[in-house]
Amino acid sequence: MKRHSRDDAKQFRAVSTVILGVMTFFVLLPILLVVISSVTDENVLISSGYTFFPSKLSLDSYYYMVKQSAMILRAYGVTVTVTCAGTLLSVLITTMLAYPMSRPNFRYRNAMAFFVFFTMLFNGGIVASYIMWSRVFQIKDTIWALIIPNYLVTAFNVFLVRNYYVTSVPNSVIESAQIDGASELAIFFKIMLPLAIPTVATISLFTGLIYWNDWVNGLYYLTDPKLFGIQNLLIRIMNNIQFLKVSSNMALLGTMDIDLPGTSVRMAMAVIGILPIVVIYPLVQKHFIKGVVLGAIKG
Numbered sequence: 092m093k094r095h096s097r098d099d100a101k102q103f104r105a106v107s108t109v110i111l112g113v114m115t116f117f118v119l120l121p122i123l124l125v126v127i128s129s130v131t132d133e134n135v136l137i138s139s140g141y142t143f144f145p146s147k148l149s150l151d152s153y154y155y156m157v158k159q160s161a162m163i164l165r166a167y168g169v170t171v172t173v174t175c176a177g178t179l180l181s182v183l184i185t186t187m188l189a190y191p192m193s194r195p196n197f198r199y200r201n202a203m204a205f206f207v208f209f210t211m212l213f214n215g216g217i218v219a220s221y222i223m224w225s226r227v228f229q230i231k232d233t234i235w236a237l238i239i240p241n242y243l244v245t246a247f248n249v250f251l252v253r254n255y256y257v258t259s260v261p262n263s264v265i266e267s268a269q270i271d272g273a274s275e276l277a278i279f280f281k282i283m284l285p286l287a288i289p290t291v292a293t294i295s296l297f298t299g300l301i302y303w304n305d306w307v308n309g310l311y312y313l314t315d316p317k318l319f320g321i322q323n324l325l326i327r328i329m330n331n332i333q334f335l336k337v338s339s340n341m342a343l344l345g346t347m348d349i350d351l352p353g354t355s356v357r358m359a360m361a362v363i364g365i366l367p368i369v370v371i372y373p374l375v376q377k378h379f380i381k382g383v384v385l386g387a388i389k390g
Contacts, residue, residue, distance in 0.1 A: 124143060125361050125362060126358075130152075130153070131147070131355055132149040133152075133354060136354045136355055137354065151355070152355040152356040156363065163321070166320055166324035169318060173238055173305075177237070177302040178295055178298045178302060180238065180243060181298045186252050186283070186284060189249050189250075189253040193260075195262070217311070224236065224239070224240050225312065232312070232315045236309075236311075237302075237308050237312075248294045251293075252291075252294065255290040259287075260283060265283075268282055306323050306326060309322070321364060322364060
């Protein structure tokens, strides 16, 4: 029986590996197409469309991007700063807000839960938000315009952390800490937060991805190009290319050594935008899985 069960387990792993391998292959195909299209000649893309086997390759799109390297590096710095600071602040505020909502002896926890849940159903709209952030809080054309609006605290993450506190952290642990004279801040930072590693890792990962890919806040609240993140800068470069290509003043193109790529440069921009995530994510994933496992054991 034991040998039979081991054979079944091996067969299951083999079948699962094949299925996951096929799924991974199909997931990677669009990314591969983007990379190939970014090095495909512009005329070939226009005449033949996107293909895995282009008849002519060209690095014109990347050559054009190299000319913009100073702006791209600065934009990368802004995006990295916003992603790190925004994720850290988001996780801290979210976990601290969820803590009192998880305590059964906190008088106003239901009222807090209602106000947080209310934001999932209703909001003031884009116009009201723009007026509030730009005129009342005056964060327009500051780095805070990329951090605070829309993503700093989300109701879904708050309820996710609150539910984890309720279901995975025994009240006896908190009561023991209170008997020993621990303050609420000490309980939060020394007990609740370490025990919430799985959910903290989860919301950190997704919040970081949201900040990295964000372009809406820059579109609404920034006019200073020096504060543009990588996504907003790439959109601006694309708009500049389109303007130059359709401009009647063709003398503007005389200073350039290559024909401006229009279609292939979009693919090159996509590659530049996702490249850091593709490189960093496998490294982060190992620690992410390790944190989930350790947190689950502690929980």
